[in-house]
Amino acid sequence: MQPFINVDIGGPAQPLLRVNQLVKHFHLGARKGNEVVQAVDNVSFEVHKGETLGVVGESGCGKSTTARVLMQLLAQDSGELVFDGEAVGSSRLPLKAYRRQVQMVFQDSYASLNPRLTMEESIAFGQQVHGISRNEANEYARYLLAHVGLDPARFAHRYPHALSGGQRQRVNIARALAMKPRMVILDEAVSALDKSVEAQVLQLLQELKRTLNLTYVFISHDLHVVRWLSDRILVMYLGEVVEIGPSEALFTASAHPYTRALLSSMPSMDPANRTLVSPLSGDPPSPISPPAGCRFHTRCPHAKAVCSEVKPALQYVGEGHQSACLMAQPDSVYHQAISLQEVSHVA
Amino acid sequence: MVDSVTPKIPVAAPVASASQGYWRGVGARLVRDPGGVVVGVIILLLLMLALFGPWLIAKDPYQTSMFLRLKPIGTEGFPLGSDELGRDMLSRLILGTRLSLFMGIVPVVFAFFIGGAIGIVAGYAGGRTNTLIMRTVDIFYAFPSVLLAIALSGAMGAGIGNALLSLTLVFVPQVARIAESVTAQVRHMDYIDAARATGASAFTIIRVQVLGNVLGPIFVFSTGLISVCMILASGLSFLGLGVRPPEPEWGLMLNTLRTAIYIQPWVAALPGMMIFITSISFNILADRLRAAMAIKE
Numbered sequence: 001m002q003p004f005i006n007v008d009i010g011g012p013a014q015p016l017l018r019v020n021q022l023v024k025h026f027h028l029g030a031r032k033g034n035e036v037v038q039a040v041d042n043v044s045f046e047v048h049k050g051e052t053l054g055v056v057g058e059s060g061c062g063k064s065t066t067a068r069v070l071m072q073l074l075a076q077d078s079g080e081l082v083f084d085g086e087a088v089g090s091s092r093l094p095l096k097a098y099r100r101q102v103q104m105v106f107q108d109s110y111a112s113l114n115p116r117l118t119m120e121e122s123i124a125f126g127q128q129v130h131g132i133s134r135n136e137a138n139e140y141a142r143y144l145l146a147h148v149g150l151d152p153a154r155f156a157h158r159y160p161h162a163l164s165g166g167q168r169q170r171v172n173i174a175r176a177l178a179m180k181p182r183m184v185i186l187d188e189a190v191s192a193l194d195k196s197v198e199a200q201v202l203q204l205l206q207e208l209k210r211t212l213n214l215t216y217v218f219i220s221h222d223l224h225v226v227r228w229l230s231d232r233i234l235v236m237y238l239g240e241v242v243e244i245g246p247s248e249a250l251f252t253a254s255a256h257p258y259t260r261a262l263l264s265s266m267p268s269m270d271p272a273n274r275t276l277v278s279p280l281s282g283d284p285p286s287p288i289s290p291p292a293g294c295r296f297h298t299r300c301p302h303a304k305a306v307c308s309e310v311k312p313a314l315q316y317v318g319e320g321h322q323s324a325c326l327m328a329q330p331d332s333v334y335h336q337a338i339s340l341q342e343v344s345h346v347a
Numbered sequence: 348m349v350d351s352v353t354p355k356i357p358v359a360a361p362v363a364s365a366s367q368g369y370w371r372g373v374g375a376r377l378v379r380d381p382g383g384v385v386v387g388v389i390i391l392l393l394l395m396l397a398l399f400g401p402w403l404i405a406k407d408p409y410q411t412s413m414f415l416r417l418k419p420i421g422t423e424g425f426p427l428g429s430d431e432l433g434r435d436m437l438s439r440l441i442l443g444t445r446l447s448l449f450m451g452i453v454p455v456v457f458a459f460f461i462g463g464a465i466g467i468v469a470g471y472a473g474g475r476t477n478t479l480i481m482r483t484v485d486i487f488y489a490f491p492s493v494l495l496a497i498a499l500s501g502a503m504g505a506g507i508g509n510a511l512l513s514l515t516l517v518f519v520p521q522v523a524r525i526a527e528s529v530t531a532q533v534r535h536m537d538y539i540d541a542a543r544a545t546g547a548s549a550f551t552i553i554r555v556q557v558l559g560n561v562l563g564p565i566f567v568f569s570t571g572l573i574s575v576c577m578i579l580a581s582g583l584s585f586l587g588l589g590v591r592p593p594e595p596e597w598g599l600m601l602n603t604l605r606t607a608i609y610i611q612p613w614v615a616a617l618p619g620m621m622i623f624i625t626s627i628s629f630n631i632l633a634d635r636l637r638a639a640m641a642i643k644e
Contacts, residue, residue, distance in 0.1 A: 073540050096546035104544050112537035116559035122538075125555060126545035172541075179545060 008049070008182075010085040015046040016183055016215050017070070017102075022079035024062075024069050028288075035288045039065040041239040043079075044314075047183065052209065052216040054230030054247070056223060056262065058284055062239040063219045067187045070217065071104045084182075100130065103176035107188035109168035113160040119145065120156040123175045130179075137178075144174040148204060166197035170204065177208070183215045191220060202229065223266045227251055232320070235259045238287055238295045241314060245321030255323035258296045294326065302327050376639040383635035386628040393625055396444040408438035408595055417611045428614035430600065431607050436617060443595035443618070450589065450596065451577030451625070454511050458518035459569040465519070466526025467561060471534055471553055481527055487520040496579050500588040510589035514579055518572055525568045529561045563640045570633035574626030581622055597621050 024040040040062045047053050055063050068074045070081065072088065072095060083101065086093035106112040113122055123144055124137035132140075142152035148170040160168055169189065176184050186205070190198045202225065209216060220226050226233060226247075233250045235243040235258065243256040254260050264279040280299055285291055291298050297307035307326060314322040377383045396403070406424075412433035420428045427436040469480035487495065499513035533539065534557070542552045581598020583589035590596040592603070600618040608615045 068540075071540075071544050073543055099544055099546040102544075104541070106537040106541065108537055112541050114536075114538045114542075114556050114560070117556075125542060125547070129545050129547040129551060175541065 008084070012049050014049070014085055015082075016049045016084055017047040018082040019043060019045050019047075019070070020080045020082065022066070022069060022081075023077045024065055024074060025077055038239050038287050038290060040069065040076075041290075043236075043239070043241050045234055045241060045244055047215060047217060048232075050213065050215055051231040052218050052229050054226035054233040055217060055219040055236060056221065056226055056233060057236035058262075059221065060284065060287065061236045062287070063236055064187055065239075066236070067104065067185050067217070067219055070185055071102060072099065073104075100179050101181050102183045102185065103179050103181040104185040104187060105169070105172050105176050105189040107192055109165050109172055109192065110160060112172050113168055115160055118157045118159060119150075119163070119171050120152075122160075122171065123178050126175065126179045141174070141178065144177055145171070147177070148174045148208075150174075164197075165193055166201060169193060169201055173201075173204070173208070177212070181214070183217065185217045185219070187219045188221070189218075190225065191222065198225070205229070223262065235262065238284055238290050240295060241324065242296065243321075243323045243325075244314070245318065245323075249318055249321045253318065253321075255317040255321070255328040256296075256325045257300050257302050257327075259323075261299075294324070296325075373636075373639045377635060380635055380639065382631060383639070386631045386635070389624065389628045390632060393444060393448060393628070396441055397448045398445075400441045400445050404435075404438035404441050406435040406438045408434055408442050409593055410434060417607055417614065419611060420613050427617060428611060430604055430614070436614060439595040439600060440597070440617060440621060443597050443600060443621070446590055446594060446596040447577060447580070447598070447622070448625070450507070450510065450514070450580035450584075450598075451573050451629075454514035454518055454580075455569050455572045455576050457511075457515040458522045458572070459565065461515070462519040462522025462524075463526045463562075463565050466523035466528075466565070467530045467553060467557065469523070470527040470530025470561075471549065471557060473531065473534065477527070477531075481523075484520045484523050487516065488524065492517045492521075492575070493579060493582060496583060497586065497588065500583050505588050505591065507590060510580065510583045514576055514583075517579065518569075518576065521572065522565060522569055526561060526565050529564045530557060533557055533560045564637075567633050567637045567640065570636060571630055573629040577622060577626050577629075 022040055022043045026037040026039055028035045028037065043062075043066060045053075055066065057063050065074065069076050072081075081088040081098075083093060083098055088098045089095055113119075117125070120138050120141045123141035124134070127137040127140060128134060138156075142156050145152040145155055150167060150170055155163070155167070155171075160171075163171065172189075189205075190201050193201060205216070206229070208214060216229075218226065218229055230247045232245065233247050234241055235250070235256065237258050243250065243254065243259045250259060251263065254263060261279040282299060285295070285298055291308065293306075293308040293310055294300070294303070294312050297303040300307065304327070310326060312324045312326045314324045317323045317328060377387070410433075412429075415425070415429050415433040416431055418425045418429040418433075420426070422428060425435055425437070427440065430436055430439065465480060465484065469477045469484075472480075490498070496513050496517045499516055500510050503509040503513060539552060539556055542556045547555075578598075580589055581596075581601060584596050584598035585602040590599050592599060597618040601615075601622070604615040604618065
């Protein structure tokens with residue numbers, strides 16, 4: 001039973017997904033003064049084969065919009081996605097073929113399951129769309145249910161309301177796997193679950209990644225989970241990438257003040273190290289009229305006059321580690337050493 | 348890929364504890380509800396009368412008599428009295444069931460399919476398509492339904508066919524409105540995004556993922572329209588735009604008997620009572636259906 005196989009094309013060194021200068025703006029319409037929300041602004045990054053890329057940032061920073069554009073549920077205004085060497089939407093990789101290789105798991109486990117379909121029907125839907133017979137798709141759905149730890153004899157014919165949150169999220173994962181994807185976008189997929197259930201689902205995700213050779217884009221606001229799961233981490237602020245790098249480097253030697261503020265807001269496991277002062281004050285500025293220059297300068301403790309004029313680009317600050325801060329870039333004329341003491345307890 | 352892994356739990360072929368289907372659950376809940384059963388029985392009786400009416404009547408409903416006009420209820424040979432032309436009320440009421448129900452149900456059925464399709468397409472498409480469709484629908488919606496029915500029917504000329512057509516046109520915008528709003532709600536659920544992420548076409552998504560969630564509310568709303576439609580149809584007949592005399596139809600009978608309301612009030616009220624019982628039964632049925640179809644959130 002191998003109805004379609006999504007095979008590796010470009011070899012392990014070629015990035016699985018290259019995101020090039022992605023822009024997604026939302027136009028609010030004449031009634032709201034024709035304002036434009038710059039949800040995702042000029043975002044570029046790569047997802048390597050077999051890795052887990054964590055995406056973190058405050059709510060409203062464009063994480064979910066990025067995820068929806070990656071899944072092509074939203075069309076980008078400009079920019080391109082290159083999947084394993086082929087531009088998405090080109091004749092060599094039409095949208096339908098791309099969607100077979102990339103799947104998504106949503107945050108709300110209940111809203112992402114049709115209340116009128118049984119678990120089996122929900123999981124089997126995708127394969128039937130691609131021409132697999134109903135019987136075969138159902139059989140595979142039951143196989144996947146077992147695979148994500150749900151007894152098919154008990155769960156195949158149940159409706160979503162008869163399942164717990166953790167069980168539903170397992171079904172959602174099974175539905176994503178039914179397309180035999182190479183990449184899975186997990187948009188806050190475990191955030192709504194109880195801590196104990198969350199741990200089980202995370203274990204399941206790790207196991208599936210290993211056995212099925214998957215690549216994850218893991219979006220979350222929980223830095224502990226991101227650190228545990230991710231190989232590399234991407235930090236977003238107001239629709240832009242401010243830092244991207246290997247997980248450990250980011251946690252121990254973060255080069256952007258925003259990343260550091262995020263890290264110091266992490267609750268510590270040690271009561272002696274509790275966070276006493278709020279690392280960031282106020283809400284992020286509105287993405288409708290983001291600050292000029294560096295978008296973070298309004299809240300940045302290290303901001304200089306130049307920060308409100310010059311827009312910093314991502315530059316290498318270490319091995320595979322890029323940051324978009326004028327003050328932190330070693331070859332920048334504005335460079336100054338920023339103390340790393342603030343994050344010492346995290347490391 | 349996936350196949351290379353041994354499942355943790357062996358796949359059991361027989362389904363041990365399948366939860367019952369959705370519509371069977373709705374049926375069970377409806378039967379358990381005494382109010383639902385009562386109106387169900389009444390509607391069933393009315394449908395039987397409509398189907399078998401001609402074989403149930405003892406007297407010729409068209410036979411007039413100048414000497415037996417406006418007899419009270421209980422007169423020998425006229426159990427429910429006689430009308431202003433001396434025709435047997437019982438026979439006419441029974442025979443009238445067929446035409447009255449026909450006039451009440453057929454336009455709603457047409458409106459259910461046409462309005463439902465329009466609303467679902469508009470709700471699913473969203474954006475400009477939605478605006479274009481719904482604003483066009485709103486033009487019809489702007490007129491009071493009675494006025495619209497009379498105007499359309501009057502413009503097209505008297506007759507049952509034209510009355511059915513005008514009533515359908517009156518209800519299409521109303522059904523489309525409901526269909527559009529429930530579809531727009533469903534459309535923004537994550538499971539629709541998940542379905543789009545499989546690469547399914549809009550048609551497949553509507554068929555598999557949307558219809559099951561929107562048909563229920565549209566159906567309940569339409570059931571409630573049957574009573575309105577019967578009253579509107581009666582109104583058209585009353586104005587001479589629908590059913591023509593001497594055909595027995597409750598609205599028409601109510602119209603012709605209204606002059607006799609001071610002489611034989613009970614006889615004159617009978618067609619009105621039939622309309623009342625039928626419309627309230629369909630209303631209650633719609634209500635109980637809504638309750639029985641409510642799914643756990």
